[in-house]
Amino acid sequence: MEERGEFVIPAHPQEVWDALQKPDVLKECIDGCEEMTLTEEGMFACVVAIKVGPVKARFTGTVKIEDPNPPHSYFLDVSARGGAAGFGSGRAEVTLTEVAEGTRLNYEVQGTIGGKLAQIGTRLIQSFSRKMTRTFFDRFSRRWVG
Amino acid sequence: MYSFNFRRASNIEDAQQIHQSSSDAVYVAGGMTLIPSLKLRLANPDDVVDLSQIEGLSAISSNDGVVSVGAMARHCEVAATSDIPALASLASRIGDAQVRNRGTIGGSLANNDPSADYPAAVLGLGATIHTNARAIAGDDFFVDLFETALEDGEIITRVDFPIPKRAAYAKFANQASKYAVVGVMVAETDAGVRVGVTGAAACAFRLTSFEEALSANMSASALDGIDVDSSDFNSDLHASAAYRGSLVTVMAKQAVEQLAA
Numbered sequence: 024m025e026e027r028g029e030f031v032i033p034a035h036p037q038e039v040w041d042a043l044q045k046p047d048v049l050k051e052c053i054d055g056c057e058e059m060t061l062t063e064e065g066m067f068a069c070v071v072a073i074k075v076g077p078v079k080a081r082f083t084g085t086v087k088i089e090d091p092n093p094p095h096s097y098f099l100d101v102s103a104r105g106g107a108a109g110f111g112s113g114r115a116e117v118t119l120t121e122v123a124e125g126t127r128l129n130y131e132v133q134g135t136i137g138g139k140l141a142q143i144g145t146r147l148i149q150s151f152s153r154k155m156t157r158t159f160f161d162r163f164s165r166r167w168v169g
Numbered sequence: 170m171y172s173f174n175f176r177r178a179s180n181i182e183d184a185q186q187i188h189q190s191s192s193d194a195v196y197v198a199g200g201m202t203l204i205p206s207l208k209l210r211l212a213n214p215d216d217v218v219d220l221s222q223i224e225g226l227s228a229i230s231s232n233d234g235v236v237s238v239g240a241m242a243r244h245c246e247v248a249a250t251s252d253i254p255a256l257a258s259l260a261s262r263i264g265d266a267q268v269r270n271r272g273t274i275g276g277s278l279a280n281n282d283p284s285a286d287y288p289a290a291v292l293g294l295g296a297t298i299h300t301n302a303r304a305i306a307g308d309d310f311f312v313d314l315f316e317t318a319l320e321d322g323e324i325i326t327r328v329d330f331p332i333p334k335r336a337a338y339a340k341f342a343n344q345a346s347k348y349a350v351v352g353v354m355v356a357e358t359d360a361g362v363r364v365g366v367t368g369a370a371a372c373a374f375r376l377t378s379f380e381e382a383l384s385a386n387m388s389a390s391a392l393d394g395i396d397v398d399s400s401d402f403n404s405d406l407h408a409s410a411a412y413r414g415s416l417v418t419v420m421a422k423q424a425v426e427q428l429a430a
Contacts, residue, residue: 076280076315077195077206079213107210139209146348146405150283150314150371153401 024113026132026152030160033125034167040094040119042166052162054155057081065091073105075151080108080140094119101134109138125167128160170208177219181301181324184218188322191216196324198241198276201268226275226326234332240275240325247274255336255354256294259286262340264347275325278310281317281372283403284348288373289338293354293365296330314371333358337427339420340368343407350408351416355379355424357387364421369402369413379421388429389422 032039042048046067050059058070065088072081084103091097095118102112113134120127136148144151176194178184188194194216197203206212220226220241227241231252238247248261248269263269263277263286277287278298290296291307298305301324310318319325333356340352349368353376356363362383367373382391399414408416 076282077203078211080211139211143209143211146284146403146407147314149405150403154314154371 024132024134024136024148024152026134026149026156027130028153028156029127029129030164031122031124031127032160032164032167036094036119036121036126038167039126039128042163043117044088048163048166052159054158065089071103073108075144075147078108078140078144080105082108082111105138105140107139109136109140111136130156171210171213173207173214174216175219176216177222180223181326184220184223184324185301185322187216187218191218194218196220196279198279199243199272201264201272201276202280202282220275220324227273231332236330236332238274238328238330240327241273242275244269244272244274244277253294253330253332253336255333255338255356256290256330259290259338259340259352259354262286262338262342262347274328278328279317279319279325281311281315282348283314283370283372284343284350284368285373286338286340286349286352286367289340289349289352289354289365289367290330291328291365292373292375293338293356293363294330294333294336295356295358295360295363296328298325299327299329300325308375311372311374316372331358331360335428337424339423339427341416341420351413351420353417353420353424355383355421355428357428362387366417366421369399369417371401371403376417376421383425387425389425392418392422392425 046059046061050056055072057072060068062068067086070083082103082105087100089098089100097117099115104110113132115130115132118129176187193214195214196218198220227239229242229250230237236252244260244263248257250257274287277285288311296307298310305318312318336356338354340349343350351368354365362380364376364379366376378395382395397414397417399410402410402413404410
């Protein structure tokens with residue numbers, strides 16, 4: 024699976040950078056996120072309950088920030104397990120660029136998923152990941168607009 | 170399958186009460202999506218609330234230019250109706266015979282699968298979805314992937330379809346599942362031309378650029394040269410986003426040609 028996109032956030036790159044490192048901000052913005060804790064510098068553990076139509080699964084995972092270049096770019100290494108539903112892992116490159124409206128965030132994700140969800144849900148994975156991303160940046164941007 | 174409590178509701182209030190008092194309940198109508206998910210252990214609800222024994226939810230009637238379809242009406246029952254041939258034809262092409270004998274219109278709409286057929290009919294024909302609490306315009310019902318305007322615990326009771334002057338549904342079906350890779354309902358209604366598209370994006374939508382072109386000239390050639398923005402379309406092993414974009418035009422043209430026939 025490959026996915027790329029960009030969002031414009033109405034805040035300065037440094038503010039965006041700082042917010043993206045905070046577990047409570049991430050928890051608030053990720054749909055279904057039940058736990059997000061900083062286990063060590065640049066390393067998070069999380070629990071996310073995913074709901075896609077009739078499917079409900081709870082994933083536990085780790086997120087690791089690599090090659091940080093504040094406030095310009097970093098890589099995210101993500102891996103998650105969802106019991107009977109399956110598992111997933113991926114790597115995302117995130118870059119922040121200052122623009123007139125604030126910050127343009129570009130992301131590029133490469134990931135794989137396996138298990139039952141992957142077998143029966145192939146036609147839904149991309150739409151679902153887009154929806155999650157959209158929700159994340161909607162909530163994230165709302166931090167800076169009334 | 171994980172274990173769960175099977176609760177049979179005798180009326181709508183009963184169903185809602187069971188739903189409210191449970192920490193994690195789901196309604197089952199025909200069960201064509203829910204049961205396979207349960208069998209694969211992809212859902213683990215405490216209570217499954219069966220709506221099939223509630224009286225008066227499956228009637229189909231036609232009055233004053235409106236076809237009223239009860240939420241628990243099976244696809245095969247809608248396929249056997251005659252007042253809106255395009256709707257009957259759509260229902261006759263859902264899934265396979267087993268699915269059409271069990272699956273219900275209310276279940277399909279509440280689930281809002283991006284490839285389901287009925288959403289194209291609701292948008293294309295300008296239907297109104299009635300629930301135990303209110304009436305929701307079809308245009309406001311489909312929100313996002315598997316997401317609708319229904320509140321938690323709200324139950325669809327019937328769907329009212331205004332009878333169009335003429336309408337046709339064309340779909341490019343997945344050969345195994347018969348799900349719509351892309352399906353398009355084109356209708357000439359009292360409120361103007363409507364085009365409902367399913368299968369292409371996260372949920373069904375109306376294509377206003379096609380509606381405008383067809384209002385001016387109801388012919389397939391009127392759609393030539395209209396760009397369909399496929400940047401947000403679904404892309405999977407069955408079809409890329411660009412291919413789905415192309416199919417939207419092809420299916421819309423087929424539907425327009427059926428109207429003229």
